[in-house]
Amino acid sequence: MRHLFEAALARRTRLRAPGTDMFRLIDGEGDGLPGLELEDFAGRWLLSTRDRRPPAQLLAWLEDQQRPVYWKRLDQQQKESPTPLFGPRQNEPFTAGESGLQFEISFQSGYSQGIFLDQRDNRAELRSRLSPGDTLLNTFAYTGAFSVFAASAGATATTLDLAQPYLDWAKRNFQLNGIDPAEHYFCKGDTFHWLARFAKQGRRFTGIVLDPPTFSRDKDGKVFRVEKDYGRLLELALACLTPGGFLLSSTNCRTLSPRMFERQLREVAPRTVQTRHAPMPADFTAEPYLKSIWLET
């Protein structure tokens, strides 16, 4: 088994780039190791396993690495914070880099650690599409990583999420990069409500990011399911786009095929809209569950 771990790491050496120290080191079946994922956050490793206990050979190899290693179970029901396995405890948030930008990472804040590495290439593309004077609307923003990339290009970012703790985390991510959050906008609440409000106010954005959870329920109990409601979401977002603007539509819904996803988008997008499917980053070698479509008006 050891040779599989080493081979997975060796496969990623060529992906290392200055300014980025967060990677997926092992990606389950893509590296011949079903049910195992290993991510590197600035030298701290996070192991995720489908099984209750990581295999003994893996534990022995991880212990040899002499670094902080944390572990969590890939569990759809019990979304718990990782627990320490080896090395010094990481009891405080720390920073890690991507494309020269810094982000706050935490092993204490629940199931997700502050950034989703599978969106790395989309964040880089977003930055390359924006210039000073442009505006980005980042919906379902979580800790605002897309917003930080937009702001680093000189654009004004509007960061929207249901959860105030994530908006506060996003502001800290701005500050880590020397960007004043007061020069940007933060909106707490439901994406659907805000999109309708922006459309009514005539507020338009150069770029919009839509990356909703597979399932969500607003405060009135109204349910959103990616498989059937993405078109409705896109329709609302298109009404808030500047002519000539772009939109990133993403979903990690495994049961939705890329073709069905595009069909949902096509049903509501004007015929003139161009679409392009973006692949997942090269360190994600298993099933390409993340579907990302760039739409250009």
Ligand SMILES: C[S@@+](CC[C@H](N)C(=O)[O-])C[C@H]1O[C@@H](n2cnc3c(N)ncnc32)[C@H](O)[C@@H]1O
């Ligand atoms: C999967 S994360 C999004 C990841 C993010 N796009 C990124 O790449 O970092 C989902 C986020 O959507 C937020 N959320 C869920 N339902 C929402 C809603 N109806 N309106 C706004 N935010 C919502 C959650 O609080 C969470 O931060």
